[in-house]
Structures are given as structure tokens and as C-alpha cells.
Amino acid sequence: MVSRGRRFVAARLAIAFEKSARRRRSGPGALIGSFIMSARVSLFIRLGGDLLACIQNEGLARDYDADAFTADDIPSDAPLSLYAHEVAWGRVDLLEGFCASHGLSYVRWSGGCAAQFGPERAVFNGAGEVRLFAADEDDRLVIDIDRVERLGSYEAIMAYFAAGDMSVLPLRFLA
Numbered sequence: 001m002v003s004r005g006r007r008f009v010a011a012r013l014a015i016a017f018e019k020s021a022r023r024r025r026s027g028p029g030a031l032i033g034s035f036i037m038s039a040r041v042s043l044f045i046r047l048g049g050d051l052l053a054c055i056q057n058e059g060l061a062r063d064y065d066a067d068a069f070t071a072d073d074i075p076s077d078a079p080l081s082l083y084a085h086e087v088a089w090g091r092v093d094l095l096e097g098f099c100a101s102h103g104l105s106y107v108r109w110s111g112g113c114a115a116q117f118g119p120e121r122a123v124f125n126g127a128g129e130v131r132l133f134a135a136d137e138d139d140r141l142v143i144d145i146d147r148v149e150r151l152g153s154y155e156a157i158m159a160y161f162a163a164g165d166m167s168v169l170p171l172r173f174l175a
Contacts, residue, residue, distance in 0.1 A: 006085070031061040036060045038117045039084075040089075041089075041090040041111035042084070042085050042087040043091075043108065043111070044083050044108065044110075045095070045096075045107070046080065046082075047080045047081075047099065047104060050156075055082060058084035058092040058095045061084065062083070074171070079169065081172040090112075091108075091110065096108065100124060100130065105124055105125050105126040105168050106122075106123075109121050109135060118134060119135065119136055119137055120135055121135045121139060121141060123164055133164035141164045147160070
């Protein structure tokens with residue numbers, strides 16, 4: 001049974017949440033009718049191919065908690081690795097969409113959010129569909145017994161792991 005004091009606290013929290021949902025979000029006079037909460041997790045993405053720009057819009061940096069990405073951060077002979085904390089749903093849709101539409105390969109890891117979704121690795125080889133693989137919080141691929149049974153053989157299991165462990169080519173900028 002919930003005590004009267006706890007109901008009071010819960011009611012106060014609900015009122016505070018409702019008020020925060022109506023606060024200005026951005027721009028003069030901008031109001032939001034409902035507050036959209038998202039699970040936010042850490043993310044890492046390694047890009048390769050021929051890329052011009054799209055990184056700053058996603059708020060990514062060369063390392064977790066580093067300064068914002070600048071042109072000086074572009075590697076000369078390696079894939080571009082970018083990091084961020086507090087990424088909504090562990091995805092950078094704008095950047096991943098840009099990569100997919102321009103045939104740029106990438107590997108992305110994002111952490112999990114308890115009771116929402118687990119850590120995953122997304123692999124895009126520059127063509128076709130993005131493949132998603134279950135991972136752990138250290139970006140190691142994991143596999144459950146159901147997938148083992150579906151794959152059926154040791155060779156198929158090893159091919160599954162190889163597909164999820166794609167190497168990304170060095171990043172190139174073409175004029």
C-alpha cells in the first residue's frame with residue numbers, strides 16, 4: 001500500500017514534469033505541447049570512404065568529452081573515429097543516412113539502456129542494408145543460443161562474426 005506521503009511526492013513530481021513539458025524549448029515563444037523523453041547512451045562511429053561533411057550537426061567529437069569536431073581533427077590516413085555521450089537512442093541518423101546515401105562505409109557501436117534496448121554494433125559496407133549485431137558494453141559481438149541454432153554450423157557462426165567485425169577503410173576527401 002502506498003502511503004499518503006508518497007502519493008503527495010508522486011503528485012508533486014507529476015506536476016513538475018507537466019510544467020517542464022510546457023517550457024520554451026528553442027527560439028522566441030517556442031512551446032512544446034508534450035515532452036518527448038529518449039533513452040540516451042554513449043556512441044562510437046568509425047567512418048571511411050569519401051566524406052565532405054555532416055559531423056558537427058550530430059555533436060560528435062574525436063573522443064568522449066572532447067571539444068567539438070573541426071577540420072583539424074580529420075585524419076590523413078585512417079578512418080575517422082567519432083564519439084559522444086548522451087546520444088538519443090544511440091543513433092546518429094543524419095550522419096548514418098548521409099553515409100548510406102553516399103556509399104560511405106561505417107561501423108557504429110552504441111551502448112544499451114536498461115530495460116529499453118541492448119548495446120549494438122551497426123555495420124554498413126557502403127552498399128545494401130545496415131546490419132545490426134548484438135554487442136556488449138565493450139563493443140564485443142555477442143550471440144545467443146537462438147541465433148546459434150538458426151545459423152546451424154560453426155562456419156556460419158564464424159561468418160556471422162566476420163561480417164560484424166568489418167574493417168573500415170581510411171577516410172578520403174575528394175575535391
